[in-house]
Amino acid sequence: MTDITVPQLGESVTEATVGSWMVKTGDAVSRDDVLVELETDKVAVEVRAEADGVMGEIFAAEGDNVEIGAKLAVIEAAGSDAAAKSEPAEDSSDPAPMAAAEPDVKESKAAGSAETVEATVPQMGESVTEGTIGAWLVKAGDSVEIDQALVEIETDKVAVEVPSPVAGVVSELLVAEGDTVAPGDAVARIGEGGAAQAAPSAESQPSEGSTDTKTMPSAARVIEENRLDAGAITGSGKDGRITKGDALKAAAGAPAAPKAAPAAAAAPVAPRETGPREERVRMTRLRQTIAKRLKDAQNAAAILTTYNEADMSAIMAARKAHQEAFVAKHGVKLGFMSFFVKACCHALKEVPAVNAEIDGTDIIYKNYYDMGVAVGTDRGLVVPVVRDADQMTLAEIEKEIIRLGKRARDGKLSIDEMQGATFTISNGGVYGSLMSMPILNAPQSGILGMHKIQERPMAENGQVVIKPMMYLALSYDHRIVDGKEAVTYLVRVKENLEDPQRMMFDL
Structure with a gap:
C-alpha cells in the first residue's frame, strides 16, 4: 500500500x-x-x-x-x-x-x-517560491544534449535556465510561456533516445485535441462556478488550453459578457486597444518587480537629494601614472568605481546614519559596509553586492565588480549576491548622464549617483582653469538622515575623491 x-x-x-x-x-x-x-x-x-x-x-x-x-x-x-x-x-x-x-x-x-525523464524547475533562491515561464528555447521533437537550456524562468530577482537532465528528444512541453511555476514543478518530458519519442508524441496529440483537456481542470471549476462560456475564453496555455488564470480573468470581466472576447484578446497590462503602429509587450517579472519596488520606495521614504561636484584630476592622474603597473600585477584595469566604493565606505564610517535603516520605530545602525553596485542589463537594473568593501583593496574591488557585472549580464546572479547591501552606488555616467536624482534602494537610507566626467571652466586662485568635473548626487531618507548629515557625507565623499591620500591617512 x-x-x-x-x-x-x-x-x-x-x-x-x-x-x-x-x-x-x-x-x-x-x-x-x-x-x-x-x-x-x-x-x-x-x-x-x-x-x-x-x-x-x-x-x-x-x-x-x-x-x-x-x-x-x-x-x-x-x-x-x-x-x-x-x-x-x-x-x-x-x-x-x-x-x-x-x-x-x-x-x-x-x-x-x-525512458522518459522530466525536466523540473530548480531551486531559485531561499526566498523565491515561484517564477514565470519565459521563452522556450526548444520545441517538442527537438534533440537536446544533457544540460542544454530548455527554457528560461523569470523571477522577481533573477532569470534561471532549466537544463535538460538527459540527452534525448523533447517529447512534450508541459507548461506554456507566461505560466507560473514553483521549484520542483515539471516543465517538460525528455525521452532518452530519439526513437522513444514517436509513441509519446503520437499519444499526446489526441489528448490535447480532446474537449476534456482543452480546458485545464482548475479552469473548468472556475468556469462552472461563474457560469462562463468556455468557447468565449481565449486560452493562453499550451496549444490554446484555457488555464485557471484565463478563467479568472474572464470571471473578473463577467458583467460585460458581450465584450468578453475582445477583453480576452487584449494584454493584461492595459485595457485600451493598441493601434496599428503600436506594439504591446508583457512586462517581465523582473521589470514588474523593479517598478513596484521603486514606487514602494517613493511611497514609504521621505526621499530628498543633495548635490555637489568633484574635481577628478587627482584620480585621473593616479590612474594614468599607475595603470600599466596595476594591470601587470593584478590583471585588471584600475577604474573609477573602486575609488568611489572606498570613498563612500570611508564617509559612511563618519556619518553612520547614511548606512542605517528604519525598522518599525527603531533604527538599525550597521557596522559593516556591503556596497550595492547598480548594473544595467538587457533584462533591467540589478544591484549585486560587494561584501565588506571597506576591508578590500582597490584591486579586489575591481575584480569583484567585474565578476558580478559579468554574472549580471549573463543572468546568473544568485539571490545571495543581490541581497543585504547597506548602501548603493549608481553610475549613470557610463551612459552619458550629466545629472540625475537616484531613487533609494529600500530599505537603505542612502544612494550615491555618479555622473559623466566633463571638462568645465572652473575658478582657481583667481584664474579660470579647465578641470575634469563630475556632479555627485546623494538621495537619502530624510526620516533618518538630517540635511546636515547628508551634506556632510557628500562633502566627505568629494574630499576623498579630490585627495585620495586622505583615505590612506584616515583623515
Missing part, C-alpha cells in the same frame, strides 16, 4: 485546494500517472502515482483544503484490489492472452517512465 500525500508546494505555501481527481477508487494506475490537481494561490500542481497498483480509498474530495503532508489517497498493491479487476478478464479468456498483455503494459510504462 502506498500513501498519496500533499507534496511541498513552496516555502510560503502551507495549504492547497483539491482540484479535479483524474481517477476513482478501483482504477488501475501506473507510476507517474496524474492522480489529482492541487490548486494554491500561486500555482496548480499535479500529484502523480508513486507506484503501480489500484486506486484505494480517496480521503480528500474536490474543493477540500488540505495541508502539506496530508494524506489524499492510497494505492493498493496490484495483488489485492487489482485481482478483483482482473477476474473478469481471466474468466472470459485463457491465461495466455493475459500473460501476453502484461509485457505490453510494461513496455508502455518503459517508454513513458523508464
Whole structure:
C-alpha cells in the first residue's frame, strides 16, 4: 500500500485546494500517472502515482483544503484490489492472452517512465517560491544534449535556465510561456533516445485535441462556478488550453459578457486597444518587480537629494601614472568605481546614519559596509553586492565588480549576491548622464549617483582653469538622515575623491 500525500508546494505555501481527481477508487494506475490537481494561490500542481497498483480509498474530495503532508489517497498493491479487476478478464479468456498483455503494459510504462525523464524547475533562491515561464528555447521533437537550456524562468530577482537532465528528444512541453511555476514543478518530458519519442508524441496529440483537456481542470471549476462560456475564453496555455488564470480573468470581466472576447484578446497590462503602429509587450517579472519596488520606495521614504561636484584630476592622474603597473600585477584595469566604493565606505564610517535603516520605530545602525553596485542589463537594473568593501583593496574591488557585472549580464546572479547591501552606488555616467536624482534602494537610507566626467571652466586662485568635473548626487531618507548629515557625507565623499591620500591617512 502506498500513501498519496500533499507534496511541498513552496516555502510560503502551507495549504492547497483539491482540484479535479483524474481517477476513482478501483482504477488501475501506473507510476507517474496524474492522480489529482492541487490548486494554491500561486500555482496548480499535479500529484502523480508513486507506484503501480489500484486506486484505494480517496480521503480528500474536490474543493477540500488540505495541508502539506496530508494524506489524499492510497494505492493498493496490484495483488489485492487489482485481482478483483482482473477476474473478469481471466474468466472470459485463457491465461495466455493475459500473460501476453502484461509485457505490453510494461513496455508502455518503459517508454513513458523508464525512458522518459522530466525536466523540473530548480531551486531559485531561499526566498523565491515561484517564477514565470519565459521563452522556450526548444520545441517538442527537438534533440537536446544533457544540460542544454530548455527554457528560461523569470523571477522577481533573477532569470534561471532549466537544463535538460538527459540527452534525448523533447517529447512534450508541459507548461506554456507566461505560466507560473514553483521549484520542483515539471516543465517538460525528455525521452532518452530519439526513437522513444514517436509513441509519446503520437499519444499526446489526441489528448490535447480532446474537449476534456482543452480546458485545464482548475479552469473548468472556475468556469462552472461563474457560469462562463468556455468557447468565449481565449486560452493562453499550451496549444490554446484555457488555464485557471484565463478563467479568472474572464470571471473578473463577467458583467460585460458581450465584450468578453475582445477583453480576452487584449494584454493584461492595459485595457485600451493598441493601434496599428503600436506594439504591446508583457512586462517581465523582473521589470514588474523593479517598478513596484521603486514606487514602494517613493511611497514609504521621505526621499530628498543633495548635490555637489568633484574635481577628478587627482584620480585621473593616479590612474594614468599607475595603470600599466596595476594591470601587470593584478590583471585588471584600475577604474573609477573602486575609488568611489572606498570613498563612500570611508564617509559612511563618519556619518553612520547614511548606512542605517528604519525598522518599525527603531533604527538599525550597521557596522559593516556591503556596497550595492547598480548594473544595467538587457533584462533591467540589478544591484549585486560587494561584501565588506571597506576591508578590500582597490584591486579586489575591481575584480569583484567585474565578476558580478559579468554574472549580471549573463543572468546568473544568485539571490545571495543581490541581497543585504547597506548602501548603493549608481553610475549613470557610463551612459552619458550629466545629472540625475537616484531613487533609494529600500530599505537603505542612502544612494550615491555618479555622473559623466566633463571638462568645465572652473575658478582657481583667481584664474579660470579647465578641470575634469563630475556632479555627485546623494538621495537619502530624510526620516533618518538630517540635511546636515547628508551634506556632510557628500562633502566627505568629494574630499576623498579630490585627495585620495586622505583615505590612506584616515583623515
